[in-house]
Amino acid sequence: MPSWFSSRPGTVPCFQNGRPGTRKGTPITTVLHGLDAIGWDALRHAYGAAGDVPALLRAIADGDDPLGAVDELDVKIYHQGGAVFSAAAAALPFLTGLAASAETDAGVRAAILDTVGRLADEARLADARAIAREWPAAWDAALPRLLALLADPDAVVRRAAVSALDGAAADADTVTMALRARRPDEDDPAARLEAVLVVGGLAKAATAAVLPETLAWLRDLCGDPDPDTRLAALLALAEAVPAQRLGDDLDAVVAAARQAEPDVWRDVPHVGDMPDDLVATYGGMPARLVTWIGAHLEDEVPARTRLCLAFGGDRDADRRIGAVRNAADLLSAWRSPAGRLVPLLAERTADGGGPARAYATHVLAAMAGGPDGARDGEVFAARLDDPHRLARHNEQTVADVAAWGLARLGDARCVPYLAERLAAPNLGYGTAVVGGTGGAGYSTWLPAAQQVLEPLRDHAGVLLPVVRERLRNGTASDQRALADLLERWGSASSPAVPELIPLLGTQAHIAAVNALAAIGPAAAEAAPVLEEMWHRPPEGLPEWSRRQSACALPWALWKIAGDAAAARAVADAAFAGAPRDVAWGYVADVGGHADTCTGRLRTLLDHRDDWTRVRAAHALFRVTGDPSGASETLYHEIYPITRGEYLPVRWAAARHLAEIGPAPEPVHWALRDILDSDRRHHVNTGWQAFAEDRELRDLAARLLADTENH
Structure with missing residues (x-):
């Protein structure tokens, strides 16, 4: 299936006067014959009854915005995957008819086939109970028409047809033979490469009648004179035969990639185009190709490390970008490559390509101060004047990344830069602490301003004048972010009490309350206002x-x-309607003053919500000082981590356990597994992958050390 950059890779709609160009062929009215005979209201899509599907199909056939109609229908019948709805089965014959009609524009036909292909893929992957019972028969009827499109006159349609067959595992023999038979007559390079990749993916489902001949065909193509064909065949063969690891042929893969023609691959649906407006962020097609190859290596850590090193010093700037992006992905997932890749990244922070500098500097900043990261700020100080933007949709630069890296090391060289940033029209780093980031690939997004500045508590005297001015005159989001920062700095923030008091009762109310509490007795002048x-x-x-x-x-x-x-009133409020996701933290903090709620907290240890159990266990320990009961509840959240079942609540449990004290012997194995694993333990991606892994390992080590010293 196409990659995440574009849901319609390789499709270029050709419009005439705002409407799809038309050619002679099967009339649209024939394609949609019988549309109104279906009881659509009795069928379902992701948003309920499917009565709106006929209008969308007509809009695809003869509307002002057929591509928009395809997208809208896709949202209805495919949505985000996970199911194949009855409306999808009923729409399939009309979709394949529109895709086969030469009266429909090629770009629209390709977009339709993209939807059809993703539905087919979902029918392969989804739970059988989530697939409409009508789908198999609908697919069987559609398959001959899809196979016929392999010989369509338009190359854009042929590429999309090949890609749409990628999920046809139940028909692997038929599709594989058709793709192989088509190859001698196929003159479009991208369609030829896509066919090889699809054959590789379907081979695992092929029967003994077809598989040996298919594997021999792929092996022959691995020696083809054309480097693009060799590259596709090497990747396809590794997909077809799991025992044949792609890393075993890495030298051949690298050689083929160096000779490959990137412009051919931009039209291969498996790879997809790199839009011009994203090149400054991610690099061009050579970078995309190298990154795509790296993703195929998946958990082959040594081979993927070698791939990064092979292209890390390449003469082509885009391939270097691909190498650095691969290194970012690899290091955020595994710890062992750090010794070989950190020096490469340090070298690439001075690369001539902006994206290479951005990714390299970002990863090093995320790792700064850690056991396998930089402890010297020179590499960051050298980039404090680097203006390259991280992305087209914001103003953040490599210099902002460098300042963050220095801040993580507590290096004072970032302080003047950050003080200037704080005085600028925007804070430079955002104001919201994002609770989670996912998605494909390592992202160069930056932490919020308060997270960047938190390690600089020792330099609060220099930064507080600018912070106080921003608290007086900044936006509500600025005020919330900087009040959050002052909470993190604690008593060092006491000079800002006069700026925090006016924020009480405003949109920054809770942030100001928390900051004043963290400052403690030095915020005494705020006490009358708080009491009122x-x-x-x-x-x-x-x-x-x-x-x-x-x-x-x-x-x-x-x-x-x-x-x-x-303090005693906190416990009463917690059970009187305060939001439970924050109330237990306040109860835990007042400790023994909340002893009246001990019994109610114990009943929550069996609550079905994991966050409620964990927070209640922590509060119970803090109130009673007794680890029994609380520890058992919390340790139940640790064991799944060893199976790679990562959830934020499990990090919270580990924090609370480290506060309680030595780990009991039955959990030692789990803590040692966490420490011994080469995987980075993390819920989120980007810089958080490093931060979460480091925190969890520190907590596990602390729990074991407490045990040994107990």
Whole structure:
């Protein structure tokens, strides 16, 4: 299936006066014959009853925006995958008819085939219970028409037809033989390469009647004079025969990739085009090709490391970008390549290609200060004036990455730069702490401003004047972010108390309360305001903020003034409507003052929600000082980590366990597995992959060390 950059790779719609160009062929009215005879309202798609499907099919056939109609129908009948709806089965004959009609524009036909192919793939991958019972018969009827499109006069359609057959595992023999038979007559290079890749993917499902001959065909192509064909065949053969690891033929793969014609691969649906507006961020087609090859190596860590090194010093700037992007992906998943790849990345921070510098500097910054990362800030200091933008949709630059790397090391050379950034029209690093990032590939997105500045507590004296000015005159999002920063800095933030008090009752209310509480007794001048708001909640607060305040205000008053009555009120508020996702943290912090809620906390240890169990266990320990019960609940969240079942709640459990103390002997094996694994343990991607892995390993090591020292 096509890659994530474009849902329609290789398709170039040809419009005439805003409408699809038409050619002689089967009339559209014939293609849609019988459309109204179907009881669409009784069928289902992702959004419910499918009564809107006929109008979308007509819009594809004869509307002003046929591609838009294809996309809208795709959202209905494919959505995000995971199921094949009854509406998809009913629409399939009309879709294949439109795709086969020469009266439909080639770009539209290719887009239709893209949807058909993804439906076929989903029918292969989804749970059988999620596949409409009508689908197999509909697919069987559609297959001959799809196979006929392999000889369509338009190369764009032929490429899309080949790609659409990629999921036809149940018909692997038929499709494989058809693709091989078509090859001598196929004159489009991209269609030829796509066919080889599809044959490789289908070979695992082929029967003994077809498989030996297919594998021999692929092996012959591995020696083809054309480097593009050799590359496709090497990748296809590794896909067809899992025992034949792609890394075993890495020298041949590298040689073929160096001679490959990138412009041919941009039309291969398996690879897809690199849009011009993304080249400055990701590099051009050679970079895309190298990255795509790396993804095929998957967990072949030594081979993928060699691939990075092979292209890391290539004369072609784009191939170097591909090598660095591969290194970023690899290092964020595995620890062992660091010794060989960190020096390569350090060298590439001075690369002539902006994307190579961006990725290299970013990964080194994410690893900075860690056991396998840079501990010297020179590589970052050299990039503090690098203006290359990380992405077209924001103003962040390599210089911002370099300053972040220095901040992670506590290197004062970043302080003037960051002070200037704080005074700029925007904070430069965003204001929201993103709880999770996923998606394909390593991303160069940066942490929020408060996360970047947090390690610079020792330099608060220099940065606070700018922070205080921004608290007075910044936007609400700026104020929330900087109040969050002041909470992280704790007592070092005390000079900013006069700026935090006016934020109480505003959109930055909770952030200001938390910051004042973290400052503690030095924020005494805020105590009367907090007490007044506790007893008379300010008007105009959003509902969630008002409810959280019921815990936050007395808790802050206790932190600042030591008011025991306020501390006891926290527990009452937690069970009286405060949001449970934050309430237990306040209860845990007041500890023994919340002893009246011990029984209620114990009942939550068996709650079906994992976050509720973990937070209640932590609060119970903090209230009672007794680890029994709480520890058992928390350790149940540790074992799945060893199986690669990563969830944020499990990191929270590990934090709480490290606070409780030595690990019992039955859990030692799990902690050692976490430490011994070469995998980076993480939920999120990008820089968080390194941060999460480091934190979990530190916690596991601490738990074992506490045990040995106990």
